[in-house]
């Protein structure tokens with residue numbers, strides 16, 4: 001580990017200690033994924049139980065407070081990355097609306113990168129689709145899953161080329177993995193191919209700082225297309241509710 005990375009890690013540890021203090025000795029444990037993503041093959045420093053210390057469980061006082069029964073809009077406002085990430089979703093849905101896309105496609109554009117801006121970047125199309133699957137029309141989650149692969153492949157029939165941004169992001173010689181190539185081949189034959197393709201067409205590959213789209217513009221779209229569980233998102237027992245609970249309380253020890 002470089003000296004620089006080490007001192008950054010030390011500072012992160014200090015900050016965590018300060019946070020723990022603020023949290024009346026609720027110790028924040030690190031998950032393996034958190035550590036691996038930081039290049040560390042560990043689960044963080046050993047847990048040091050001082051007098052009265054406990055592991056952090058339940059609502060995390062460092063994060064924005066959520067209502068007892070949160071809905072999708074609450075997760076947008078209180079958990080998704082503010083600023084560019086969140087605005088990317090709004091700007092893409094706004095473009096889809098301007099392009100006269102059907103309601104369902106606008107909604108798919110609004111949620112297409114929900115994993116990137118609210119959960120995890122790697123394999124974001126797959127995670128994002130899974131998060132929303134129990135609550136949306138099957139076509140919407142299918143399209144979000146498929147956009148993970150389709151965005152790498154041009155479709156001249158609708159004027160979609162390989163994004164310049166990807167050349168900048170991944171380099172000239174980047175080639176998608178074999179599982180992406182085969183997902184693309186499968187998606188091409190699917191009856192909902194064009195819905196997923198329209199996510200790519202309306203995906204804004206460059207963030208426009210001059211456009212400020214408001215979430216309120218899509219409240220109706222969400223109302224028509226997202227089946228909100230009455231218990232609150234995460235309090236229900238759907239196959240995806242654990243993902244919303246984890247997003248609500250990401251520092252839970254178990």
Ligand SMILES: [Fe+2]
Pocket residue numbers: 112113124147148
């Ligand atoms: Fe995406």
Ligand SMILES: [Fe+2]
Pocket residue numbers: 088092112113203204
């Ligand atoms: Fe996107």
